[in-house]
Structure formats: C-alpha cells, structure tokens
Amino acid sequence: MSAQVSSIDELKTTPWAGGKSPFNVEYGKMMMWFFLLSDAFTFSSLLIAYGALRFSAHTWPMADLIFQSVPGMIDHGAPLVFVGIMTFILILSSVTMVLAVEAGHRMAKKEVVGWMIATVIGGFMFLGCQALEWSHLHHEGFWWGSIPHELGEYFKAKKDISAVSTQQFANLFFTITGFHGFHVFSGVIINIIITINVLAGTYEKRGSYLMIEKVGLYWHFVDLVWVFVFTFFYLV
Amino acid sequence: MSSQHTEELHQDEHHGEGMTKGRILKVAGILSAITAVEFFIALYLVPHDIMPLHIANPIYIVLTLFKAFYIVAFFMHLKFERIGLMIAIIVPILFIIGLILVLTNESHYWIDLRG
Numbered sequence: 013m014s015a016q017v018s019s020i021d022e023l024k025t026t027p028w029a030g031g032k033s034p035f036n037v038e039y040g041k042m043m044m045w046f047f048l049l050s051d052a053f054t055f056s057s058l059l060i061a062y063g064a065l066r067f068s069a070h071t072w073p074m075a076d077l078i079f080q081s082v083p084g085m086i087d088h089g090a091p092l093v094f095v096g097i098m099t100f101i102l103i104l105s106s107v108t109m110v111l112a113v114e115a116g117h118r119m120a121k122k123e124v125v126g127w128m129i130a131t132v133i134g135g136f137m138f139l140g141c142q143a144l145e146w147s148h149l150h151h152e153g154f155w156w157g158s159i160p161h162e163l164g165e166y167f168k169a170k171k172d173i174s175a176v177s178t179q180q181f182a183n184l185f186f187t188i189t190g191f192h193g194f195h196v197f198s199g200v201i202i203n204i205i206i207t208i209n210v211l212a213g214t215y216e217k218r219g220s221y222l223m224i225e226k227v228g229l230y231w232h233f234v235d236l237v238w239v240f241v242f243t244f245f246y247l248v
Numbered sequence: 249m250s251s252q253h254t255e256e257l258h259q260d261e262h263h264g265e266g267m268t269k270g271r272i273l274k275v276a277g278i279l280s281a282i283t284a285v286e287f288f289i290a291l292y293l294v295p296h297d298i299m300p301l302h303i304a305n306p307i308y309i310v311l312t313l314f315k316a317f318y319i320v321a322f323f324m325h326l327k328f329e330r331i332g333l334m335i336a337i338i339v340p341i342l343f344i345i346g347l348i349l350v351l352t353n354e355s356h357y358w359i360d361l362r363g
Contacts (some may be wrong), residue, residue: 027332035333045333049340056344064351068358076290096287103283107276110323114267225325232323236316243312247290248305 044226048233051195055237058191059244062184071172073181075246078166083144095246098141099238102196105134106235113228116221121210124224128207131231135200142193146186154182185245192241195234202227267322275322282311 027034035042066072076091083094112127153160159178167173206227215221286308293299321327326334 027330034330035336036330037333042333045337049337052341053344056347060348060351063348064355064358067352067355068362070359070362076295092287092290096283099283100280103276103279106319106323107272110267110272111269114269114272229324232319235323236319239312239315239319243286243308247286247308 038222041222041226041229044229048229051233055188055191055240058184058188059240062188062244065180065184069174069177069180071167071174071177073163073166073178074168075248077168078149078181079145079246081148083148092246094141094145095242098138098145099242101134101138101141102235102238105131105138106232108134109228109231113221113225116215116224119216119221121213121216124210124221125207128203128210128224132200132203132207135196135203135231139193139196139200142189142196146189149182149185154185156183156186158182188241188245192234192237195237199227199231199234202230267325267328271322275318278318279315282315286311 024030027036033039033042037045079095080088080091081094082090082097086093108127108130112124112131115123115127149155157179159175159182163173163175163178164170166178206223209215209223210221215223289299289304289307294301294304326337
C-alpha cells in the first residue's frame with residue numbers, strides 16, 4: 013500500500029467536478045431560466061412565422077395607419093401614441109419589479125410589498141390598455157378571420173391594397189399579442205400570489221426572498237417579449 | 249454536504265450582488281431613452297422623409313437588441329451569474345437567431361415564387 017494517491021483518485025474542485033451546482037444558482041431559479049428559454053422558443057416561432065409571411069408578401073398594411081387612436085381621448089390622427097403609453101407602463105412595471113427584488117435582498121418586507129403592489133397595478137394597467145386596443149380594432153372590423161370592407165386607409169398607396177396581407181396581419185396580431193397578453197395575465201396572478209405570501213411572512217420565515225427573484229425573472233421576460241412585439245408589429 | 253451546499257449558495261448570492269438602486273434607475277433611464285429614440289424615428293424622421301424605411305428598420309432592430317441586452321443582463325441579473333449559466337442561456341438563443349436568418353432568406357425566395 014503506497015501512501016501516494018494516483019492522479020485519477022485526486023479530489024477535483026473545479027465547478028464541473030460534481031457535488032455542487034456548476035451554475036451556482038438555486039434549483040427553482042435555474043428551472044425558471046430554462047422555462048423562460050423554452051418560452052423564448054415559442055415566442056420566436058410565432059415571430060418567425062410573422063416575419064416569413066410578411067417578407068413573402070408584396071405589400072403589408074402600415075402599422076402607423078392602423079394604430080391611430082387613443083381610446084377615450086383621440087379617435088384619429090395620433091399614430092402609435094397609445095402603444096407608446098403601453099410600452100412605458102410595461103417598462104415601469106419591470107423597474108418596480110427589480111426594486112422589489114432589491115428590497116428583498118435587504119429583507120425589507122414593507123418595501124417588497126409596496127413595489128410588488130406597484131408591479132401588479134402596472135400589469136393590470138397594461139392589460140386594460142390591451143383590452144381597449146383589441147376592442148378598438150374589433151370595432152373597426154379586424155378579428156381572427158375577418159377584416160374591414162374598406163382597406164384604403166391602411167395602405168400608403170391604392171395599388172398596394174391587399175386583402176390577403178391585411179388578413180394575415182389581423183390573424184398574426186391577435187394571436188401574438190393575445191399569447192403575450194396571456195403571459196402578462198399569468199404574471200399578474202403569480203405576482204399577486206407572491207405578494208400575499210410576502211404579507212403572510214412566508215419568505216421572512218424562510219430567511220430569503222429568492223422567490224421574488226424567480227417571479228421577477230418571469231416578469232422581466234414578459235417585458236422582454238413585449239419589446240420585440242412592439243418593434244416588429246408597430247415600428248418595422 | 250447539502251447544508252454546506254446551501255451555505256455556499258448564500259455566500260455567493262451576496263457576493264455577486266450587482267444591482268443597487270442607482271444602477272436600477274440608470275438602466276431604466278437607458279431603456280426609456282432608447283424607446284424615446286425609436287418613437288422619434290417612427291413619428292418624426294420617417295413621416296417627414298428625413299430617413300427612409302430601409303434605413304430605419306435595421307436601426308429599430310439594433311436598438312431593440314440593445315434593450316434586450318439591458319433587460320437580460322441587468323434586470324434579469326444574468327451578467328452577474330456564473331459563466332456556465334450565461335452560456336446555457338445565450339447559446340440556444342444564437343440558434344434562434346440562425347433560424348430567423350434562414351427563414352428571412354427563405355421568404356425572399358417565396359416572394360420570387362409568387363412573382
């Protein structure tokens with residue numbers, strides 16, 4: 013028996029040597045990241061389908077001609093103003109979410125509750141705006157499988173008018189913003205549940221507000237998706 | 249072993265803390281500013297024919313990618329995670345970008361087919 017340990021039996025201490033998480037994050041947080049990655053695939057497939065259909069069409073309705081109104085205030089002539097308000101609401105609710113995470117690191121229960129409630133309100137405001145936007149488009153005649161009779165006002169030139177493109181636009185718009193809106197809705201519900209847990213002192217007992225970070229990841233992802241939806245549906 | 253494990257996690261979490269209130273507000277300011285620039289292009293530069301659409305569109309996409317970077321790196325804290333997690337998240341995203349490039353090319357072919 014030699015006292016020498018062969019190099020193969022030496023204890024390795026590298027991150028991938030086993031015995032501890034090489035990612036150094038808690039299990040639930042890592043799984044949230046992987047879920048978001050899979051969700052990114054789903055949203056990408058929808059946006060890629062949108063891109064492929066749009067690039068293979070000769071003409072496409074102009075977003076700044078379709079989105080012209082601010083519900084309840086301006087009926088016509090305010091292109092993209094309403095969606096701008098929606099975008100800022102969602103970015104702001106993302107900011108209040110990070111502030112909740114930051115307060116969680118300091119174990120400041122009251123601040124966490126305050127910022128979480130602000131985030132929930134931001135989420136509801138966004139959903140309300142989206143409901144108004146949907147009903148406005150619906151009144152104009154857009155829906156899955158239906159478009160207005162007169163299409164002239166949605167295209168720059170008369171020769172560009174295409175019912176096929178407009179129908180594709182309507183279908184894709186309601187599908188993609190609907191799927192995103194469903195994510196926002198789930199996020200708001202999750203945020204409410206977490207806020208109730210914070211109020212009940214669940215995380216104070218647990219000794220860490222890591223759960224806030226996990227729902228925060230989901231909420232930021234929803235914001236991230238909106239950034240892309242906003243660019244590709246309203247700007248480009 | 250497992251208790252030692254969680255202790256390590258906690259230590260690292262506090263060590264890797266990178267988001268202070270000042271930094272959060274700075275990132276929020278950058279995101280708002282980029283959005284404002286996008287609106288300036290969409291509502292002023294393009295309708296007044298100062299900037300043509302085929303130049304504005306790539307600018308929108310680059311600005312959007314900047315926004316995505318700031319949200320993922322700072323709000324979602326990925327910049328302060330271990331390199332292993334960063335690679336595990338970012339590399340699959342590169343495949344998506346590849347698919348976007350391939351299908352954009354494909355749709356240019358479709359439009360030729362439709363004639």
